[in-house]
Amino acid sequence: MSKHVIVGAGPVGVETARALVAGGHQVISVTRTGNRPAVSGVVPVAADASDPTRLTEITAGAHALYNCANPSHYGNWEKVWPPLWSSMLRTAEATGAVLVSASSLYAYGPVDAVMTEQLPDKATEKNGRIRAAMWAEAKQLHDQGRIRAVEVRASDYAGAGVGGNGHLTRNVPAALAGRPVWFMGDPDQPHSWTDVLDVGRALATVAEHPGAYGRVWLAPTNPPRSAREATADVLAEAGRPMVAMRRIPDVFVRAAGLVNADFRQFGVMSYIMKRPYVIDSSAITAAFGLAPTPWGEVCRRTAGLSTVAAD
Template identity: 55%
Template sequence: MTESYVIVGAGPVGRQTAELLRDRGDQVAVVTRSGRGVIDGVRSVAADATDSAALSKVADGAAALFNCANPGDYTRWQEMWPPLAESLLATAERTGALLAVTSNLYPYGPTTAPMVEGQPDAATDHKGRLRADMWTEAKARHDAGRIRMVEVRGSDYVGAGVGENGHITRHVPAASRGKAAWVIGKADQPHTWTDVADVARTLVAVAGRPDCWGRVWHVPSNEPRSQRQALTEVLAAGGYEPVAVRAIPMPALRGLAMVNPLMREIAELSYMWTRPYVLDSSRTQQTLNLRPTPWEEVCRRTLAGN
């Protein structure tokens, strides 16, 4: 049966989700501010997603509304996310569409053990609290019967189209020319990497499973690899030699944070790069019978698509 879906955001996750839904024969609309052509066979809509009245017109009759947005200015999340999150909630309530949210691991805060679904959101930094509060509000409205929602959380992105927004992918162009890479924190701490294609597969899967709604699900992700290992293996997928991977000293990062707003935001989350940062996705894999894309394929797609 053909369904209608609306996706807010045309980044790598939004694009992958749109392609999955299109390829199975569903009708898909992607909402962006510009409305410029995004994907063959997918309707592009120019709308301000913070305007719930406008968004509701697009989502009227849709089975699900996918939040794949990611405000581009990392330093302005505190002002940009709340009106967008509220508009999505209001649209879901007005139209009855399931709200499927793409999120990250920020709400959990610093941790010393693999992150599992259901553990407390213990973040104290403002970005982590922001994402945790978004989940809490959406969950409260779901439990009150006002909306239906589900949230998917993944770790740092790799895969096609991530580019400058990824901690590994941003280094690929220069590293493929033999240039050294300077990474945040420690270069050899185990870290989980999530393929954007697997984020999309998980979103589509949980959106079609009412028994999954009202909960957080982790994106199936491969075994953790350090920043050095991940970059080296991505390069190897194209036959490139390893490059030097050096860590930016924490005192230097803190110094930059005093004068650079973006570095200030990154420094606040530096715990992710100075200790193991591992995502456990076993529950999703078992419940939904999903597996992460094989790492070798992830590396090839990461190299080819960035």
């Protein structure tokens, strides 16, 4: 049994903790409030992870430090991430813990092909550049031998506990109630959806394999489904009919962005939902045997009918 420290107790942090506890490890969850994740056996610690001295104290002796943080606002990443990421890098160097980071596809920027780990990070908008710079810094320190680092990227989240943090999941309560849902973008474009369960499994797995370090991996993800298809699939698993799906007008997003930084960034990143957004995660399957949770089970988890994937 080894010690593992997870920063963040959102859906990815919870699933990472669940995977690690199932593997017999000691797991510490670090949040500002010290709230305990809904996973038996996890030790909650209240701390500001942006404080490298405190985070180093907590992480001392750990095999791995996991970045599962998720800033509550989309529009202020340039304020939140630099001190938090600097603290994690310094802690990884001071303790020798493997830095295992959960990330998104934003660093790639808009692409016209299926996304794989071989794509270069070419994002030009703010949040994508921030994510790309974070990995570039970790990779440089890894290549210099100062830390050990690995990153797992995922597409839009599906599964249990995601709620308003996902383009698909935020519409599920209204859809289950039979109400029309509103979608930001084109609901008929092919799109990849990654279950947070599979992100957690991927993070826990790569942390245990030194051969995985020093590179990016894409979390196990099912073949793409459009937002309309995915919503219909979730409703079908719950025994409910499909509901009307309406597009949020671009003019509304632009107007909201004039007064709200989150909406302003949503508008900048809207390409994600207006064009095909598809990944090929076969590399992690080939390397570690990690296949995505079956799509039907993902839909049941997204509908709130199941919280743990079937074996």
